[in-house]
Amino acid sequence: MTGRSEGFITAFLEHDEDTCIESVSKRIKTGEKPSAILDDIREATANAGQKFESGEYSVADLMMAGENLNQVMEVLKPAFGENKPESRGKIVIGTVEGDIHDIGKNIVVVLLEAEGFEVIDLGVNQPPEVFIDAIKEHRPIVVSLSGLLTEAIHSMKITIDEICRAGLRNDVKIIIGGGRTNEEAREYTGADDWADDAISGIRKIKKLAETE
Missing domain, CATH: 3.40.50.280 (Cobalamin-binding domain)
Structure with a gap:
């Protein structure tokens, strides 16, 4: 089962850490591939970066996004098990x-x-x-x-x-x-x-x- 979650991306950009963690946890439990969830995380962080570059995000916003990302990744990492994504270096x-x-x-x-x-x-x-x-x-x-x-x-x-x-x-x-x-x-x-x-x-x- 795979699927893109607009809800996760929106919650991430709004600094809603609880919703982000809940979304990722549910997707893991339903058997969604961790790599698909990671794709959404990458898109969310890219969007956060664009908001910072355009001036819509402050440094404080970027810091909150970084902390949110850290918490979300802690939830996702165990889901990869032995099949971790190939390192890019x-x-x-x-x-x-x-x-x-x-x-x-x-x-x-x-x-x-x-x-x-x-x-x-x-x-x-x-x-x-x-x-x-x-x-x-x-x-x-x-x-x-x-x-x-x-x-x-x-x-x-x-x-x-x-x-x-x-x-x-x-x-x-x-x-x-x-x-x-x-x-x-x-x-x-x-x-x-x-x-x-x-x-x-x-x-x-x-x-x-x-x-x-």
């Missing part, structure tokens, strides 16, 4: 040394997981060696360096410089993200791309991962 993400902000990063993590990526979240205030170790261990296709403070831009440059010294720069694409990032910061740090909000970050990560 690994993404390493973390807030750089000297910065402890993680709201934007956490939204990106949830949205990437909804898109089918395997995300390794390193947390906040992470020195270059943590990113280097994660690259060696997980072999990601993209590394995302996050930070909100102006000082974080310099930490991003140091991290990328160390990744270069470790001989790993050609193995990964690197994107920097945060409210202070721009094209000048990208050039300064040596990153492949930049994003100053979660939605553009998702789009650019997908492009760097060559999945779009």
